[in-house]
Amino acid sequence: MDELSTVGKSVPRVDGMEKVTGTAKFTNDFALPRMLYGKVLRSPYPHARIGRIDVSQASKLPGVKAVLTGKDNPEGRMGVVLDRPIVAEDEVRFVGEAVALVAAESLEVAEEALDLIDVEYEELPAIFDAEEAMKPHSEVVVQLGHHLLPSIPAYAGHNIPFATAEETPNVYRAFHIQEGDIEQGFRESDVVLENRFVFTRTQHCAMEPHCAMARPEPDGGFTVWASEQHPFEAQLFLSRIFKLPVPKVRVIAPFIGGAFGGKLFVMGMPWAMMLARRTGRPVKVVYSREEVFVDGYSDVPVVIYIKDGVKKDGRLWARSVKAVINCGAYSGRVLLLTGSMVMGATVNYRIPHFWWDSYCVATNEPVSGSFRGFGGVQLIHAVESQMDMLAKAIGMDAYKFRRMNLYKEGEINLLGQPTHAVEAEECLDKVAEWIGWGKKPEKREEGPWRIGRGISAQGKGGLVSPYSLAEVKVHFDGTIEIRHGATEVGQGCNTILSQIAAEEFQTPVGKVRQISGDTAVTPYDITSTANLTTFNTGNTVRRACQDAKRQIFEIAAERLKMKAEDLELKDGLIYTRGKTEAALKLGDIFVPGGGGTAKEERERILKKFGVDYMFCHGACALEVAVNTETGEVKVLRIAQCHDMGTPINPQACEAQIDSGNGFGVGRALYEEIVIENGVTVNPNFVDYKIPSMLEVPLGAEVSSMLPAGVPHEDGPYGGKGFGESTNCGISPAIAGALYDAVGIRMLDLPITRERVLGALKRVG
Amino acid sequence: MRPFEYLAPKDLDEACSLLSKHRDEAKILSGGQSLVALLRQRLVSPAYVIDIRRVPGLDYIREDKDGLSIGALTTHRTVETSPAVAKRFPMLAEAEHRLAHRQVRNWGTIGGNLSHADPGGDLAPSLIALGAVIKVVSAKGKRTVPVAEFFTDYLVTVLEPDEILVEVAIPYLKAGSGGAYHKESIRAGDRPIAAVAAVVSLDGKAGVIKSARIALGGVGLTPLEAKEAGKSLAGKKATAGVVLEAGAIAAREAQPTADVEGSVEYKRHIVGLLTRDMLNLALTRAQSK
Numbered sequence A: 001m002d003e004l005s006t007v008g009k010s011v012p013r014v015d016g017m018e019k020v021t022g023t024a025k026f027t028n029d030f031a032l033p034r035m036l037y038g039k040v041l042r043s044p045y046p047h048a049r050i051g052r053i054d055v056s057q058a059s060k061l062p063g064v065k066a067v068l069t070g071k072d073n074p075e076g077r078m079g080v081v082l083d084r085p086i087v088a089e090d091e092v093r094f095v096g097e098a099v100a101l102v103a104a105e106s107l108e109v110a111e112e113a114l115d116l117i118d119v120e121y122e123e124l125p126a127i128f129d130a131e132e133a134m135k136p137h138s139e140v141v142v143q144l145g146h147h148l149l150p151s152i153p154a155y156a157g158h159n160i161p162f163a164t165a166e167e168t169p170n171v172y173r174a175f176h177i178q179e180g181d182i183e184q185g186f187r188e189s190d191v192v193l194e195n196r197f198v199f200t201r202t203q204h205c206a207m208e209p210h211c212a213m214a215r216p217e218p219d220g221g222f223t224v225w226a227s228e229q230h231p232f233e234a235q236l237f238l239s240r241i242f243k244l245p246v247p248k249v250r251v252i253a254p255f256i257g258g259a260f261g262g263k264l265f266v267m268g269m270p271w272a273m274m275l276a277r278r279t280g281r282p283v284k285v286v287y288s289r290e291e292v293f294v295d296g297y298s299d300v301p302v303v304i305y306i307k308d309g310v311k312k313d314g315r316l317w318a319r320s321v322k323a324v325i326n327c328g329a330y331s332g333r334v335l336l337l338t339g340s341m342v343m344g345a346t347v348n349y350r351i352p353h354f355w356w357d358s359y360c361v362a363t364n365e366p367v368s369g370s371f372r373g374f375g376g377v378q379l380i381h382a383v384e385s386q387m388d389m390l391a392k393a394i395g396m397d398a399y400k401f402r403r404m405n406l407y408k409e410g411e412i413n414l415l416g417q418p419t420h421a422v423e424a425e426e427c428l429d430k431v432a433e434w435i436g437w438g439k440k441p442e443k444r445e446e447g448p449w450r451i452g453r454g455i456s457a458q459g460k461g462g463l464v465s466p467y468s469l470a471e472v473k474v475h476f477d478g479t480i481e482i483r484h485g486a487t488e489v490g491q492g493c494n495t496i497l498s499q500i501a502a503e504e505f506q507t508p509v510g511k512v513r514q515i516s517g518d519t520a521v522t523p524y525d526i527t528s529t530a531n532l533t534t535f536n537t538g539n540t541v542r543r544a545c546q547d548a549k550r551q552i553f554e555i556a557a558e559r560l561k562m563k564a565e566d567l568e569l570k571d572g573l574i575y576t577r578g579k580t581e582a583a584l585k586l587g588d589i590f591v592p593g594g595g596g597t598a599k600e601e602r603e604r605i606l607k608k609f610g611v612d613y614m615f616c617h618g619a620c621a622l623e624v625a626v627n628t629e630t631g632e633v634k635v636l637r638i639a640q641c642h643d644m645g646t647p648i649n650p651q652a653c654e655a656q657i658d659s660g661n662g663f664g665v666g667r668a669l670y671e672e673i674v675i676e677n678g679v680t681v682n683p684n685f686v687d688y689k690i691p692s693m694l695e696v697p698l699g700a701e702v703s704s705m706l707p708a709g710v711p712h713e714d715g716p717y718g719g720k721g722f723g724e725s726t727n728c729g730i731s732p733a734i735a736g737a738l739y740d741a742v743g744i745r746m747l748d749l750p751i752t753r754e755r756v757l758g759a760l761k762r763v764g
Numbered sequence B: 001m002r003p004f005e006y007l008a009p010k011d012l013d014e015a016c017s018l019l020s021k022h023r024d025e026a027k028i029l030s031g032g033q034s035l036v037a038l039l040r041q042r043l044v045s046p047a048y049v050i051d052i053r054r055v056p057g058l059d060y061i062r063e064d065k066d067g068l069s070i071g072a073l074t075t076h077r078t079v080e081t082s083p084a085v086a087k088r089f090p091m092l093a094e095a096e097h098r099l100a101h102r103q104v105r106n107w108g109t110i111g112g113n114l115s116h117a118d119p120g121g122d123l124a125p126s127l128i129a130l131g132a133v134i135k136v137v138s139a140k141g142k143r144t145v146p147v148a149e150f151f152t153d154y155l156v157t158v159l160e161p162d163e164i165l166v167e168v169a170i171p172y173l174k175a176g177s178g179g180a181y182h183k184e185s186i187r188a189g190d191r192p193i194a195a196v197a198a199v200v201s202l203d204g205k206a207g208v209i210k211s212a213r214i215a216l217g218g219v220g221l222t223p224l225e226a227k228e229a230g231k232s233l234a235g236k237k238a239t240a241g242v243v244l245e246a247g248a249i250a251a252r253e254a255q256p257t258a259d260v261e262g263s264v265e266y267k268r269h270i271v272g273l274l275t276r277d278m279l280n281l282a283l284t285r286a287q288s289k
Ligand SMILES: Cc1cc2nc3c(=O)[nH]c(=O)nc-3n(C[C@H](O)[C@H](O)[C@H](O)COP(=O)(O)OP(=O)(O)OC[C@H]3O[C@@H](n4cnc5c(N)ncnc54)[C@H](O)[C@@H]3O)c2cc1C
Pocket: B027, B028, B029, B030, B031, B032, B033, B034, B035, B036, B072, B076, B098, B099, B100, B101, B104, B107, B108, B109, B110, B111, B112, B113, B114, B115, B116, B118, B120, B121, B122, B123, B159, B163, B164, B165, B166, B189, B190, B191
């Protein structure tokens, strides 16, 4: 490939200045004339029948403009299988479910009005444990049957035909994959190891809570500003909920203060719209931090049973997995998790005999949602912990054991997809070398502190999708405007996409302007999730730029009486190939008489790629100190290395890895939403422990590495996505390091001090 | 948050008269680090918020003849970085250093911290062990209360609704004395799983403990003094066994409840460990003085 000028360079973030100086606008920074404040009254019961709701006192409070209940619901529902009413109707199914809405002139009045609403409840039996809920004769929470939609994306594999509600009640969706003969695989194995891993619920903890502002439009439609990762999906859902033509709902996603999978599914928007529809005024609904914890579609509790067989020589021979996923009271995006979670067990290691079952189960806990890694954190923790234990059982080094089982270029993985542009081995080698695998730690063990090391590998796939569109507009002054539907959720996509456009037009990044996140003016994009944006939207922007250049060259060629193929563009100037003096300014071709204007054309990229997925692999190695008296675990040093094809912006890639460290350490050691009888006990940042910078290694104790960079043949400039993988490998490496330090094996997350101390007491 | 009227008295007299007028309907605002959270959650809904930050003469650290006096409006950060505190009571500077994070320490005041009476507050254990007293004023007059008697229940103190805490006075340690404080917490700057302050005085010649005071944070409805643990040391030679025994007694004296910071058993376990460690550190400091 020719030398690139912008792609592959660590250019600063294009939105950095705005964000650091506080001028960047997030949804809550917007206010409209005559705007009202919306608030939600939430259920105190995990399962109850709603009796009479008396709103008369609340309605009389001065400043209150509307009090709505389930009776005022629009026709449509929320959720993947459209089962969640916008406001609860006959029943509430979890603590925190919306029961009534208030719109008032001030937030204080709206809050006061909530206290004045009187709701009669008749409590019903509730169930919280997914394994209990799917047993025959369990209290039925969700009536199955008509909710089943065939349109749920299947990933690779099969949806198991649903058993009857009596056999496995509450199962929303089940999923199965198999390869080889699992029983034979175990028979042929020299060592078989089986364990159960339990994962509790965690929150994304995006700095910006969910927020939506809806304005009723004269044509009966709405404009909605929202902190939403996928404005096009929101537009579609909202139009269905309110039975409106799709274009009558305009969704604008300004800057988003963190998403991590938690800003999907029209959160808050239908409430703001219901209230706006009733009052005829704009309404803003902002979640409090407590509301984010109880109804922010947190990551899902999962129980994983995993059984592995291995040959004495180190070959992984058979693996069967059963995952029970606690979906909560309604269908969130986790219905898709039954399928997507399987990636953590299918894309990294060669396994001849494989079996996978997963179940998504309804309970009376809050609704679960998608989370960075989409099942990867849980499954990779289980798989990688097993890899350690298997290596030990056959007397092999944990690093060598992993390395010999990794897929190599071209091998077909268990999803039936080719392994391509993967540098898993190099990632593993790099982190092992950095941590000094096999050598003694430099830090001395003092007092009650012991030191240990762990290592992990991880892989994740992202659906390659043709459904990303981009428009490129070339302005008179040479500014390149790109319009795309991806959302800047903090991951840095606007910078990456600017770099790609700048590269195509051979112009500085500062000459590129972006318009994004507004369904009325930007073309469709499938979503900024699942490591997708660089690959899909990146490719699309690149092709749109190429098409724009083609049109410019055609016009210029006519003027210059030359062939279009002989022209080049650089810094807003058009050159004849090989000449150093410019033939035309970009602006010249806008001047009438010269051959027409550049046509704005919408680029439709509907060519399917040769593969359905691209895969990204990585590895983590780290060192911990554990206090044998208190059980405290400190991560001392941490190295991660992830492949991403050609890194388009190396510094941004390293920053993604750094951010995964914080996420991963939090999940491994601290984070857990505690729910007692359906009630969230710790819905705030005092009681829900996310690590601060004092709990995560910094500076010289951290190494975020990129491998050499094997280009992906279908990616933009050979690049691919990887941001969701960087938080998945940390907990198994910590668990391994703990074993190394003090000989205890922690299966469940989080690995709290008390659990460590308990395990230490058991081993004596 | 419910609406309230904001009042900003110019001096202590005006603050006192506003308080005696509005009594239960008013709340004092100092750094706001605890009060604002209570207001936001509507756990308190005063009709008047009386902001005393502009009241002059309450922000000082003074080395008096018998002890150190700290004004109520002195921020945590000022105490943390004060050379006088570092010299006289290193345990207090250490406690401040692990209190929340610097942003909170820049705003929060010691008067607000003690009046808020959080059982997990970082200052009370050291002040109890050091025998500090609190000075209070109101329109009716002044009074002095030992810190050990200041806290009466969860978030409740002996303060009357019209009283303002104006000063904390800490008597200097005698020669041959030393103190230490540590909070064990899940994250740096968190609420404690348990916290222990220990102050010991040695009988110079005999190497015998003359007296010891041990106070606990985060393991009861209020900060607690572990009186039996302290007494168990008096008159004994400072051996490892004696120190361990004091830890076991303190663990029994603790009255923890289970929460996200830890279970009852774990908190008692930590009290035992910390009492041992803080006594050892206090003894080392006492010997070097
Ligand atoms: C994120 C965070 C972390 C924290 N972590 C810790 C920690 O680790 N350790 C710790 O000890 N504390 C911690 N705190 C609490 C905080 O340090 C103190 O409670 C705070 O400093 C109180 O002081 P203030 O000046 O802000 O009081 P305010 O919030 O203004 O007032 C607190 C209460 O005291 C009353 N009051 C204030 N001043 C007076 C006075 N002079 N006389 C009478 N009554 C008065 C008020 O009416 C109110 O009821 C934390 C707080 C936050 C926000």
